[in-house]
Each structure stands twice: as C-alpha cells, then as structure tokens.
Amino acid sequence: MSTATAPVQAGDPGYIDISESHRPSFLRLVGVEIRKMTDTKAGLWLLIVIGAVTVIINAAFLIWGPDDLTFNDFLQFSGMPQGILLPVLAVLLVTQEWGQRTGLVTFSLVPHRGRVLVAKLAAAIVFVLAAFAVAVLIATLLTPISGASDGWDGVSVGWLSRSILALVIGAVWGYAFGAALLNSAFAIVSYFAVPMVVSIVTAIWTSAQEKLLWFDLSTSSTRLFESDSLSGEEWAQIGTGVLLWVALPLAIGVWRILRAEIK
Amino acid sequence: MIKVENLTKKYGDFTAVNDISFVSQPGRVTGFLGPNGAGKSTSMRMMVGLTKADRGSVTIGGHNYMDIPNPGQHVGVLLDASAQHAGRTGREVLALSAATMGLPASRVDEMLHLVSLTDNEAKRRVKNYSLGMRQRLGIANALMGDPSVLILDEPANGLDPAGIRWMRGLLKGYADRGGTVLLSSHLLHEVQMIADDLVMIGRGEIVAQGTPEELLRDSGTFFRALEADQLVTALAENGIEATPVADGFRTDAEPVQVGKVAAERQITLVELKLADGGLEDLFLELTAETQRETYTEGADK
Numbered sequence: 001m002s003t004a005t006a007p008v009q010a011g012d013p014g015y016i017d018i019s020e021s022h023r024p025s026f027l028r029l030v031g032v033e034i035r036k037m038t039d040t041k042a043g044l045w046l047l048i049v050i051g052a053v054t055v056i057i058n059a060a061f062l063i064w065g066p067d068d069l070t071f072n073d074f075l076q077f078s079g080m081p082q083g084i085l086l087p088v089l090a091v092l093l094v095t096q097e098w099g100q101r102t103g104l105v106t107f108s109l110v111p112h113r114g115r116v117l118v119a120k121l122a123a124a125i126v127f128v129l130a131a132f133a134v135a136v137l138i139a140t141l142l143t144p145i146s147g148a149s150d151g152w153d154g155v156s157v158g159w160l161s162r163s164i165l166a167l168v169i170g171a172v173w174g175y176a177f178g179a180a181l182l183n184s185a186f187a188i189v190s191y192f193a194v195p196m197v198v199s200i201v202t203a204i205w206t207s208a209q210e211k212l213l214w215f216d217l218s219t220s221s222t223r224l225f226e227s228d229s230l231s232g233e234e235w236a237q238i239g240t241g242v243l244l245w246v247a248l249p250l251a252i253g254v255w256r257i258l259r260a261e262i263k
Numbered sequence: 264m265i266k267v268e269n270l271t272k273k274y275g276d277f278t279a280v281n282d283i284s285f286v287s288q289p290g291r292v293t294g295f296l297g298p299n300g301a302g303k304s305t306s307m308r309m310m311v312g313l314t315k316a317d318r319g320s321v322t323i324g325g326h327n328y329m330d331i332p333n334p335g336q337h338v339g340v341l342l343d344a345s346a347q348h349a350g351r352t353g354r355e356v357l358a359l360s361a362a363t364m365g366l367p368a369s370r371v372d373e374m375l376h377l378v379s380l381t382d383n384e385a386k387r388r389v390k391n392y393s394l395g396m397r398q399r400l401g402i403a404n405a406l407m408g409d410p411s412v413l414i415l416d417e418p419a420n421g422l423d424p425a426g427i428r429w430m431r432g433l434l435k436g437y438a439d440r441g442g443t444v445l446l447s448s449h450l451l452h453e454v455q456m457i458a459d460d461l462v463m464i465g466r467g468e469i470v471a472q473g474t475p476e477e478l479l480r481d482s483g484t485f486f487r488a489l490e491a492d493q494l495v496t497a498l499a500e501n502g503i504e505a506t507p508v509a510d511g512f513r514t515d516a517e518p519v520q521v522g523k524v525a526a527e528r529q530i531t532l533v534e535l536k537l538a539d540g541g542l543e544d545l546f547l548e549l550t551a552e553t554q555r556e557t558y559t560e561g562a563d564k
Binding site for chain 1: 264289311314315326330331333336345355356360
C-alpha cells in the first residue's frame with residue numbers, strides 16, 4: 001500500500017470511466033421527491049387528510065350553508081384547509097431528510113444539494129397544483145347543484161391565478177421555514193405561531209394596523225383569494241411580507257443546507 | 264480505487280481528522296480501523312462530499328466525488344444503517360435509490376435476494392428491522408448501482424457471527440472481481456477477518472498502515488512453557504530477553520530461536536507463535552485514550 005502522488009488517470013488500474021455516467025434528470029428527482037411524500041404513513045395520511053377535508057368542508061357548506069353558493073365560494077372553502085395543510089406538507093418534504101437522517105443517502109446519490117432542494121420545491125408546487133385542481137373540480141361540480149343564479153360570477157383567469165399564487169406562497173413559506181429550521185416540529189410550530197402573533201398584534205394594535213400590514217403576510221395574502229383585483233399597495237404589502245417571511249428564511253435555509261455537514 | 268491525500272477536518276480547536284493519506288486499492292478490501300471517535304466516519308463523509316474538508320483531497324477512481332454525474336452507479340455508500348426513514352418499507356428504501364439512479368425496479372428484487380431479505384421482510388417497515396437487517400438493507404442499497412468502489416462505515420455492526428461470515432464472503436468476492444472496498448470498524452478481530460490491508464487511525468491521525476502480516480512482522484514471539492522460569496533464564500543466557508505477557512512471555516526473538524533453546528534444555532513448550540499482540544497492543548493504546556475503562560497491560564511491560 002503506497003501513497004502515490006500522481007493523480008489516477010484513464011488507463012490506470014482503479015480509474016473509473018464516467019463518460020457514460022449521466023446525472024439524474026431534474027424530472028426524475030422531482031418524481032422521487034413526490035414519491036417520498038407518498039410512501040410513508042405520515043405523508044400519505046397528510047395527503048389523504050388534505051383531500052378528505054377539502055371534500056368534507058365543501059359538502060358541509062353545500063348541505064348546511066346558504067343556498068346561493070357560487071364557484072368563488074366553493075373555491076374559498078377549499079382554500080382554507082389547503083392553505084393550512086399544504087405548507088405542512090412542504091415543511092415535511094425538507095425536514096424529513098434531517099429528522100429521519102435519510103439525507104445521508106439522498107445527498108450521497110445526488111451530491112449537488114441544490115438540485116435536490118429545487119426538486120423538493122418543485123414537488124411542493126406540484127402538490128399545490130394538484131390540490132388546486134381538486135378544489136376546482138369540486139367547485140365545478142357543486143356550483144350547479146347549489147343553484148345560485150350568479151354561480152359563475154367573478155370567475156376569471158386573474159382570480160384563479162391569484163388563488164394559485166396564494167397557495168404557492170403558503171407552500172414556499174412552509175418550505176422556507178422547514179429549510180431554515182431543519183426540524184419538523186419546530187418548523188411547523190414556528191410556521192403557525194410566528195404569523196399568528198403578528199396577526200394578533202395587527203388586530204389589537206389598531207393605530208398601527210396600516211403599517212403592520214406591510215409585515216403581516218398571512219393577513220395580506222388572504223386578499224389573493226378574493227375575486228376583486230388588488231391595488232398596487234396591496235401587492236406591495238404582499239411583496240414585503242414575502243421578502244420577510246419567505247425569501248429571508250429561504251435564503252438562510254438554502255445557505256445552511258448547502259454548507260451543513262450531513263450526518 | 265480511493266486515494267486520500269492530506270485530508271484534514273477541524274471543528275474549532277478540535278482536529279477531528281489530521282492530515283491523513285492512504286490508498287484503497289482495487290481488488291482489495293481495506294479495513295479502516297480505529298476506536299470510536301477516531302475520525303473514521305468524518306473521513307468517510309468527506310470522501311463523498313457530505314462533509315467539507317478543510318484541507319486535502321479525495322479522489323475516487325481518479326475523480327472528485329462531486330464530479331461523478333451519477334455517483335450511485337460508481338460508488339456504493341453505506342454511512343449509517345440506522346439512517347433510514349422508519350416509516351418506509353425496506354423495499355421502498357431500495358426503490359427510491361433505484362429510481363434516483365434510473366435503474367429498473369427489477370434491480371430492487373435482485374438486491375433483496377443478494378442480501379437474503381425475504382419478500383415478507385422487505386414489505387415490513389424499517390422501524391421493525393433489527394440492526395442486522397438494516398445493515399443488510401444498507402449493503403443492498405450500496406450495491407444497487409453495481410459500483411466499482413464500496414465505502415462502508417461499520418457494516419458489520421449488529422450482524423451476528425453468521426452475518427459477518429456472509430458479509431466477508433460477499434466483500435471478498437466483490438474485491439476478487441476487481442472492486443475496491445473500504446470498510447471501517449472499531450473491532451480489530453472483525454477487520455482482521457475481512458481486510459487485505461489495514462489503515463489504523465487514532466485521534467484523527469493514521470498510526471499504522473499495511474497488510475496485517477506487515478503490521479505483525481515486528482511484534483515478536485509469544486510463548487508458554489511448563490518450566491517457564493527455567494526457559495526465561497536459559498533465554499537470558501543466550502542474550503534473549505523475555506517479558507511476561509498475560510499467561511505467557513513475549514520476546515523480540517524469532518520463534519525458532521526460542522524453540523532451539525527450549526529443545527536444548529528439554530523444556531516443554533506449551534505454545535510458541537508469532538505474537539499477535541503487536542496489533543492488538545497498538546489498537547488498545549489508541550483505544551485507551553478514548554475509552555472509559557482502563558486496561559491492564561501485561562505486567563511491567
């Protein structure tokens with residue numbers, strides 16, 4: 001056993017030919033990340049709950065709610081549970097690699113961690129789109145049954161896009177907290193508690209309400225679910241909220257994950 | 264082949280791995296031996312890019328690990344058999360790796376068969392696995408991409424004696440077909456059984472490396488005799504100094520010299536062999552600094 005100093009080159013014994021080695025495609029990585037969310041009891045049940053609650057809440061409003069429910073109403077009913085649960089899903093997508101230490105395998109197979117992170121983010125967005133598709137399907141089925149004369153009023157591409165945006169912001173928000181904290185319980189609790197405190201302050205401290213809306217993303221982003229379009233100021237408030245609650249923790253999380261030792 | 268050069272990792276003031284260099288050759292099993300906390304796992308994580316080295320480099324088959332496009336197909340890695348999602352089935356753990364590498368699902372069945380995990384076991388969730396089963400699963404995962412290099416951290420941990428024998432056969436066969444195997448262990452006997460080459464590490468530094476025979480060569484002779492005192496005196500008359508070790512004696516002389524003296528004096532030898540204490544002593548010296556128990560060295564050695 002010698003410690004030679006010359007680098008190992010093609011033709012040397014022990015040289016590995018990697019010219020035929022192809023890195024996993026991005027789509028494949030996204031597929032794997034989606035699969036990771038569905039192959040454990042926790043992940044599978046979360047998905048089932050998201051689906052079931054969406055159906056149940058709409059059915060309940062259809063049966064016991066007011067008579068003239070519109071498409072918009074139904075979509076908003078779906079948005080409530082989905083807005084709460086999809087971020088949890090996004091948190092788990094990131095943190096499970098740390099909590100269960102599967103990162104050892106994941107990042108050995110894909111050593112460029114940024115690719116895994118982007119694939120996870122893409123998977124989270126795929127789940128959002130799927131959930132939204134379910135919500136649209138339910139609303140489309142229930143609107144005629146509800147029988148409101150103006151059932152389809154206010155439905156526009158702009159509004160549907162804003163609803164998706166709201167759900168995506170929520171998911172990325174959860175993802176960012178998961179990445180920054182790398183611990184499922186801690187990230188989920190923080191995700192709910194921190195904005196709640198801000199919203200409570202906003203609600204109580206009425207004199208500062210206008211100013212606090214610039215920081216209170218959970219309040220400002222609910223405007224996205226409403227069918228009338230937003231003012232420039234409202235967009236700007238969502239923007240500052242996203243910077244503070246999504247972009248900042250995301251930057252911290254990415255920085256942390258790219259640098260951290262995977263143990 | 265794995266080539267480690269001047270690899271160093273510091274955590275603040277603590278140097279976990281200090282300037283280590285060695286080569287793990289193709290066609291051979293290299294045992295990376297050292298007590299817990301010696302820096303084995305840190306070194307192995309640096310080899311596959313999970314921990315950033317402060318200094319030095321590692322090449323695997325001539326490449327930086329990060330530069331290998333689909334590393335799972337070239338380097339099989341098992342760093343911790345317990346690091347699996349407890350809620351996944353064994354089969355699913357393998358299927359995820361196969362999917363990541365772009366391998367067909369049939370490969371999963373081949374690997375399960377190779378490590379003797381039955382269909383029923385593969386359907387169970389990992390949280391119901393014994394450590395030995397997790398090691399088998401981890402080895403299956405490492406071998407999945409049919410790599411030419413294996414990096415295994417404590418793979419024999421938790422295996423029963425039959426399991427260790429099985430793994431020895433598996434890794435020997437793998438090396439005989441030209442593969443490179445680097446495996447770590449904190450158990451000397453375990454590694455001695457499997458490894459062709461040894462790299463001993465303690466407190467982050469390599470203290471010895473070579474084949475087991477090379478490392479044993481200078482360790483002298485161990486003997487026991489019925490008339491031990493007479494033999495020691497006789498040896499001293501011949502200029503051979505012997506020191507008591509355990510229930511016998513150790514000397515730097517060759518076994519044949521001791522045998523000759525015993526024959527001349529008609530002394531009954533009970534045991535005469537190359538001392539294997541050399542490796543063990545060295546290993547225990549390393550261990551002594553990090554372990555809680557104190558051990559008693561052979562008398563006033």
